[in-house]
Amino acid sequence: MxxxxxxxxxxxxxxxxxxxxxxxxxxxxxxxxxxxxxxxxxxxxxxxxxxxxxxxxxxxxxxxxxxxxxxxxxxxxxxxxxxxxxxxxxxxxxxxxxxxxxxxxxxxxxxxxxxPQWPAGSPAVADRLILDLDPGPPASVVECCAAALWLRDRLAADGLRAYAKTSGSKGLHLSIPLEPTPSAQVSAYAKALAQEAEGALPALIVHRMAKALRPGKVFVDHSQNAAAKTTAAPYTLRARMLPTVSAPVSWEEVRACRTPDDLLFLADDIGPRLARDGDLFAPLLDPDLAGRLP
The missing domain is CATH 3.90.920.10 (DNA primase, PRIM domain)
Structure with a gap:
């Protein structure tokens, strides 16, 4: 029945x-x-x-x-x-x-x-900027954390606050709350930022998707800012071998990450994390924290 x-x-x-x-x-x-x-x-x-x-x-x-x-x-x-x-x-x-x-x-x-990075009723007007940090083996989320810390500081120099979550797969997502901005403008800024990151850390970061460029490096995927693209939502389960979650993490956890298991969160981990830390992505919901692209 x-x-x-x-x-x-x-x-x-x-x-x-x-x-x-x-x-x-x-x-x-x-x-x-x-x-x-x-x-x-x-x-x-x-x-x-x-x-x-x-x-x-x-x-x-x-x-x-x-x-x-x-x-x-x-x-x-x-x-x-x-x-x-x-x-x-x-x-x-x-x-x-x-x-x-x-x-x-x-x-x-x-x-x-x-x-998508825009709400219903405002297609292609984004209130989020997303950077998807994707490691090329043998790199892992550990290298993504190093890239994330550089990107966080670079974004801060432009007056933008970044928040991190695990992808629920191998990488990290950075989410940046924005005042409503045309997706094309956000995409252009994100691409320029990824290029600048590669210029600053060429041994660690690539900004192009080509597989040949990626072994041992972190691909900063800026493409998910395009209006037609989507990103795994915070707290979603993922279709992986384990019931992994795209879980918000603190910058202290990002800084302390030494092995991939340090930032691997399964469904059963999330309730205790919420009880202890609350919703680490809550600032994304505060319109006063939304930034403006330079």
């Missing part, structure tokens, strides 16, 4: 709660739902009023992966959607995860959540 649960007055059909999604740890679909319920307050705050894209992995990270920007088939009529412009589809809609029922409905599909 498929259980139906009532969440804030909405009936949600939950399925296969005992199904193992992460075979390495035995983490089940029921635990995926429990995780998202546990982090709902900060998660919902960070995806608030943003169109979400879903990376679905209903059979675990070894199974088929489906990336979708469109509302999945069977999306309930009470789940909010917002119009988003796309070159191929002038009248496309995307889901907005606005409340706990929407979050539980989406989590039941087993998804990573990805968002």
């Amino acid at each position: 498929t259980p139906i649960t009532l969440v804030e007055g909405r009936r949600i059909t939950l399925s296969n709660l005992d199904k193992v999604i992460y075979p390495e740890t035995g983490f089940t679909k029921g635990e995926v739902l429990h995780y998202y319920a546990t982090v709902a307050a900060p998660f919902l705050a960070h995806v608030h009023n943003r169109p979400v894209s879903f990376l679905r992995y209903p059979d675990g990270p070894d199974g088929q992966l489906f990336f979708t920007k469109n509302p999945p088939p069977g999306t309930p009529d009470w789940v909010r959607t917002t119009p988003v412009p796309r070159s191929d589809e002038p009248s496309a809609e995307q889901v907005v995860v606005a409340d706990m029922p929407s979050l539980m409905w989406a989590a039941n599909l087993v998804v990573e959540f990805h968002t």
Whole structure:
């Protein structure tokens, strides 16, 4: 029998709660739902009023992966959607995860959540700048931390505050709150910054994606500032072998990182971190901390 649960007055059909999604740890679909319920307050705050894209992995990270920007088939009529412009589809809609029922409905599909750097209603006007630091083996998140510290100080020189989170994979994401700024302008600034970083630290950083340039270095991916691109949301689970989370981290943790395991956070780690530190990404939600590009 498929259980139906009532969440804030909405009936949600939950399925296969005992199904193992992460075979390495035995983490089940029921635990995926429990995780998202546990982090709902900060998660919902960070995806608030943003169109979400879903990376679905209903059979675990070894199974088929489906990336979708469109509302999945069977999306309930009470789940909010917002119009988003796309070159191929002038009248496309995307889901907005606005409340706990929407979050539980989406989590039941087993998804990573990805968002653009702009809110619903203001496409291509960004209120975030994102730098995705991606290590080329044998480099790891340790090298990403060194790059992140240089970038943080360089951004600070321009009056911009950076906040770090793990990607939930191998790297780090830096998020910088902005006053609303056209995405094209943010992209240009981010690219120039990545080029400057490579100039300052050529043994550590590359700003181009070419695989041949990347072994042992950190690729500063500035491309996610393009209006059409998205980034893994804070606190989302990732489709990896372990139930890893894209987890906000403190600059003290970044500075102290010596091994990749120092910044590897699984679903069960996040509740205790929130209890101890609160939401380390909360400053991104404070309009008084939003910076202006020079």
